[in-house]
Amino acid sequence: MASLWSMLPTLVLIAILQPQGSLADADTLQDFCVKIPTPAVHVNGFQCKDPAQVEASDFTSTVLKNPGNTSNGLGAAVTPANALTFPGLNTQGMSAARIDLANGGLNPPHFHPRATELLYLAQGTLLVGFVTSTSENQLYALKINAGELFVFPKGLVHFQLNLGPGPALAFSSFNSQNAGTSQAAKALFVSNPIINDVVLEKALQLSAAEVQRLRALISKI
CATH class of the missing domain: 2.60.120.10 (Jelly Rolls)
Structure with a gap:
């Protein structure tokens, strides 16, 4: 019994996380929620337009x-x-x-x-x-x-x-x-702020000059 109680937190965590892995966006709780052009607050998604103002x-x-x-x-x-x-x-x-x-x-x-x-x-x-x-x-x-x-x-x-x-x-x-969407090349070479050159040199086995050349090239794409 003691061992079962010790496993309880892990079992609860699995129960909470497992259903989420099979879902895409959360199910809607109403027919629709048309996005407001300029929301006043930041939420996971967007604030809804007043249904009375919604049009086809x-x-x-x-x-x-x-x-x-x-x-x-x-x-x-x-x-x-x-x-x-x-x-x-x-x-x-x-x-x-x-x-x-x-x-x-x-x-x-x-x-x-x-x-x-x-x-x-x-x-x-x-x-x-x-x-x-x-x-x-x-x-x-x-x-x-x-x-x-x-x-x-x-x-x-x-x-x-x-x-x-x-x-x-x-x-x-x-x-x-x-x-x-995250483009691999842009994420590595033209992030904001940029990733330290040494990180890219070691990770990709490039010279300092090659890193700079790629930064300049990819920034123009």
Whole structure:
């Protein structure tokens, strides 16, 4: 009996944490909660618009209608439709994005800390892939064509490369109203404030000059 009581705190902690691991955003407690443009306080999500002021237009958006500008160093543009850009998505536990890729364009290695991504390729041919979080760092990558789907598990580093010829267009959905995105290269080399050079030199086995060169290069992307 004594040993059972000693295990009780651990059992309670497991009971609290285990259900959370299988959830995306928390379930909504009402039909909708349209985001207020300028909230007065910071909350996990956004304050709700007065239901009496809600209109049908709050539940539609043209944010993914037009192509993004791919005239950059990566040849890629990602346009998000989340609770920040589409207020009607607030508390709905989902969001989307448009991915435009010029011929040879790359959506570079990145991850979404709060969501799984399901990508639908509408036009073109992509090389897509993700790397597992295991010690083997297993890569799962393949070529997909228009009309095909690919899923990127939550929190794993992944990428999309346009194999051409011509531009590619994809749409992604996420099981979070704000999936978050962290590009590996930018997180390492152009954080604010920047990571100490010695950390990058040792972690990546680079010279001081190479770190500075990469900082300058990545800051322009």
